[in-house]
Amino acid sequence: MADATEAAPRASRAGRNLPAAIAVGVGLLVAVGASLAFRPEPFVGVVAIAVCAGLWELRAAFARRDITVPIWPLLVGGVGMVVSAHVGGPEALLVAYVLTLGAAALWRVLDGPGPQALRDTAAALFAATYVPFLAGFVVLLLGQADGNWRVAVFILLGVANDTGGFVAGVLFGRHPLAPTVSPKKSWEGLAGSLVLTTLVGLLGSHWVLNLPFLPQEGTAVLGSSLVLGLVLGVMTAVTATVGDLAESLLKRDLDLKDMGSLLPGHGGVLDRVDSLLMTAPFVYLVLSVAASGPAA
Structure with missing residues (x-):
């Protein structure tokens, strides 16, 4: 009975489903390790998928505040940043990043100008920087010896x-x-x-x-x-x-x-x-x- 009493506070302090968290964490490590084992392309693919999932989550999160993120140019540009970092290095990542910012801003402005467009564009710029641009550095790391x-x-x-x-x-x-x-x-x-x-x-x-x-x-x-x-x-x-x-x-x-x-x-x-x-x-x-x- 004492063991159960002590275990309950620890579970609550952990703030999550610990068995599920461990199982998912180990599964992710195995998947990433397998993608790194032979050639770089599988890992680049894993990063691209994670980038797309992260951007989609940000789109849904911003929608709660009535901010509409132009998701399609961000998804295309995000994958482009990851691939560019792998193929062309830091310079290509920077070029793809700037092109993504421009495409997202243009996409949103074509939907109509005004204060709401400014909010949506700012959110898109944040999303492009926070997720695919920063993730690109992981791919750059992969390109080192x-x-x-x-x-x-x-x-x-x-x-x-x-x-x-x-x-x-x-x-x-x-x-x-x-x-x-x-x-x-x-x-x-x-x-x-x-x-x-x-x-x-x-x-x-x-x-x-x-x-x-x-x-x-x-x-x-x-x-x-x-x-x-x-x-x-x-x-x-x-x-x-x-x-x-x-x-x-x-x-x-x-x-x-x-x-x-x-x-x-x-x-x-x-x-x-x-x-x-x-x-x-x-x-x-x-x-x-x-x-x-x-x-x-």
Whole structure:
């Protein structure tokens, strides 16, 4: 009886269907791992599907505030950004991004000008930036040397952030991090995220880049797995938390609990990838700098 009594508060503090969340999380990891195993194209396809699902969720969410997002140019442009990043690199991603913004704005203005058109266009620009443009950095990461392993480390950093924060928050969370935005987040959870992301950063940077553990004289600042791992760990914990809080703030403004219901125990696709989207550009830039060092 005591075990049942203790289990109930933990389930409520977790705030989700834990068995379903674990099953879906493991399934997603297996699917992503399989897409990275042989050729890059399957993973690019997975990113494109996630981008389309995320844009569709944003369209439905904005509709609650009578904002009509021009979804079709965003879907076409979003897939175009992902493919462009894979085929042409950063320059192609930027060109596809600008073309998508122009197409979405033109599409909406042709429906009629006025204040409502301005609101709809602003929402479309936000959606194009938040989902496909940020997701494009994951595809750029895939294009680096040993890109499949780098993407794997990036995803594991995100998993470590969520897992460390969730476990530490449920077990030790006492002090709210941002109570008006996300009441369940705590400083203890952030500390758990920081510890686990740093551990994954240390192991991942040493394993993927094969850097010496300690800094060597005459090498780049990020030329050791110790420094690179610490930077990746701290940066991921901070940017992922900012990404989580940003989406929580958006959902609060739209009066939503979840962005969708596609993933049982997690909510929608955006609920699952919000922290990854915010983290992707930073991990890409840091690993790009590290790859330019003598150990690349």
